[in-house]
Amino acid sequence: MDNRNISIILSDLDGTLFHDDKSISAYSKQIIAEAQKRGILFGVCTSRAKVNAVKFLDGIQPDILITNGGGLVTVEMPKQVRHDGDDGRYDDNGVIYSCEFTVEEIRTLIKTTFEVCGPDAVLSVDNDHGLYCNTKEELGDKYWTHTDFADFNETAMKMCIETLDREKIEKVASSIGIDKIDYLPFSDIPWYKLSKKGATKEKAIEVLCEHLKIIPSQIAAFGDDFSDIGMLKLCGKGLAMENAIPEVKQIADEVCASNEADGLAEWIKNHLL
Structure with a gap:
């Protein structure tokens, strides 16, 4: 070319x-x-x-x-x-x-993550104005807002879960329709990224x-x-x-x-x- x-x-x-x-x-x-x-x-x-x-x-x-x-x-x-x-x-x-995921969709995904991965599952969610995570441990960046996600009530463009268990990720994705979600692992950290198909x-x-x-x-x-x-x-x-x-x-x-x-x-x- x-x-x-x-x-x-x-x-x-x-x-x-x-x-x-x-x-x-x-x-x-x-x-x-x-x-x-x-x-x-x-x-x-x-x-x-x-x-x-x-x-x-x-x-x-x-x-x-x-x-x-x-x-x-x-x-x-x-x-x-x-x-x-x-x-x-x-x-x-x-x-x-x-x-982005609707409020209802992301709340469903969060709820299912804790059901599938356990109550101590670590996850993050981001949208056009914020990044949210339920751990206070250093994740390599300094710009997170800590939350337990119990009352999360925002739309979201991406959700990440600390696991490399593809079967668990598929169960989480299926909670709103696996055909609606694009999910991929990261190669350098043990996390999966979930987002809308688009x-x-x-x-x-x-x-x-x-x-x-x-x-x-x-x-x-x-x-x-x-x-x-x-x-x-x-x-x-x-x-x-x-x-x-x-x-x-x-x-x-x-x-x-x-x-x-x-x-x-x-x-x-x-x-x-």
Whole structure:
């Protein structure tokens, strides 16, 4: 594929843009800014909630935020690159897509989790404005609200459960209809992610393409984990990090250097700048 066709770069965060300590190197920030100056849009595509993800992006101003595992798509583009008539398609926060569990659905999933996994089950829930978890232990981030979920009464874009027991996850998902849920494990932590069928990275990218009037072949996407597979297969250039799991490397168009070696920035510099 001709890389000159690439007009958007989409990057996962953990294990991809982030170093292992969740930092972003000055070099990566510089290269991303140079790409943006040349008219290439840069976007984040992560399972993290938006309220969490943006706290780690110091020095980067993404044009696109695909967060909450694909449940929320926010576009913050300069006016000069918007299409005529687009202003009316933005809400006050630039949101162009939102896909979430209803209050009733998430309450059912929470109740079933405790029934299936036991009263001491550890879980987290996120939506467009908050992250909630029933443990006070450090989960690698600092932006959680502690709750026992007894009176949880909000919609949710994603729910995560600390277990790798697929049978238990399927029982939980079946409580609202297993055909309504997308569920995947994380490769680096013993958790499963559950979201609505429409809250996936690839679905979010399809919505983004329709909104921007482009096609997926104009996107270069970078990732490392199970939730990135659909994204890398859909986009014109799917790039796996050297540290990616084998399943991601197998479907990728190319493998770039690791997250610790700034593989994303190096690929951008060598192929797009």
